[in-house]
Amino acid sequence: MESFMGMKAKAEALDAKDPLGAFRERFVIPQGRVYLDGNSLGLPARDSIEGVLRVLEEWKTLNIDGWLEGRIPWFNLPEEMGRRMAPLVGALPQEVVMSGSTTSNLHSLVLTFYQPEGKRRKILADELNFPSDLYALASEIRLKGGDPATDLVLARSKDGSTLEEEDLIALMDETVSVVLLPSVLYRSGQLLDMERLTRAAHEKGIFIGFDCAHSAGSVPHRLHDWDVDFAFWCSYKHLNGGPGSPAFLYLNERHFGRDPGLAGWFGYVKEKQFDMKIDFEHAQSAGGWQLGTPSVLSAATLEAALKIQEEAGIDRIREKSLRLTDFLIELVDGFLSDEPYEYSIGSPRDHGRRGGHLAIEHPREAWRICCALKARGIVPDFRPPRVIRVAPVALYNTFTEVWELARALKEIIEKREFERFPKERSAVS
């Protein structure tokens, strides 16, 4: 077997022939840091800084006319961004629109499909989902007069970090109205089989949607071909849109005729929006599910970042992302799993079941190890109780950085560096 230093040479060789290597220069890489938190907040693209300055200039010079005369007219921005996002998730151009936030899109989409009737009153989700999604679902059940204690069914995890598709499918019965699941689980990084779950839901007459916050920009999707009813995702994680950048929603074209669960004037038929009629007539596209005025300034950073994604191509991004996480798994298995290190991989190993990030677990000291990593300039994030979550991002991270992470994890244990940090957690991790 290769020595630990031999693995460094291997990393350098992989970097030297990395077909996506040149994209790193397109981002502002923090000096003296190894940034591995791109699944929480992607790094800024240099073009994003230009992009926001351009829109500020449009605001200064065009004023109100920017709505129709901006380089991308602000009025058409949500549809235009949706059209460009669509190939990254395997959707038709009119099935995606830029709108609101992940959580507001969840609300408008789930409320479009969730119409409890007779025995069919339940929403099926899972206990490992991002809590915000579960808060939102519970509030919708209450809004429709139900009781989340009985109507929100949460699939259980057998091992505390992953879900089995069989278990989810077994819960899809005639009492379930809507299924909402994450594409990639935020903690373990497990990628669910969206195609299989969609087929199973439809066989039981159930609508199904996915929260793709952790897969958009790192994993290819075929939302339209899989016949997924709806989906939504944020743009500040793997899409590098910037803090609070606008989210996206996808709605299968079969459903364009439905009434939006939440309505607002930006969902009006585009050509007639300014007729200001009292009766609502929604656009026959995903655009019909918008609520209000888009965040034009935040979209400017996102637009530039999206261009880089388009240039690199989602298939090449996925290919490198898997190689980066494979390399980290090799390092943890080979050098960091025995005593005294005791690290383990909490993510599925099979490529078909893994997203773009990895959960490295430590049985007792994950929080303090995260503190020690940060003190060394290595940025992961911590997910309680024992996950050190890292995302080596294909567009800007290197194999050498992954090796640097492994070296730090090793030395933090050898030198007991974690003992310098308090056991209590801070508010944002």
Ligand SMILES: *Cc1c(COP(=O)(O)O)cnc(C)c1O
């Ligand atoms: C990041 C994330 C969110 C965040 O929602 P916002 O509305 O953008 O705050 C929601 N759900 C999941 C699964 C996420 O990963």
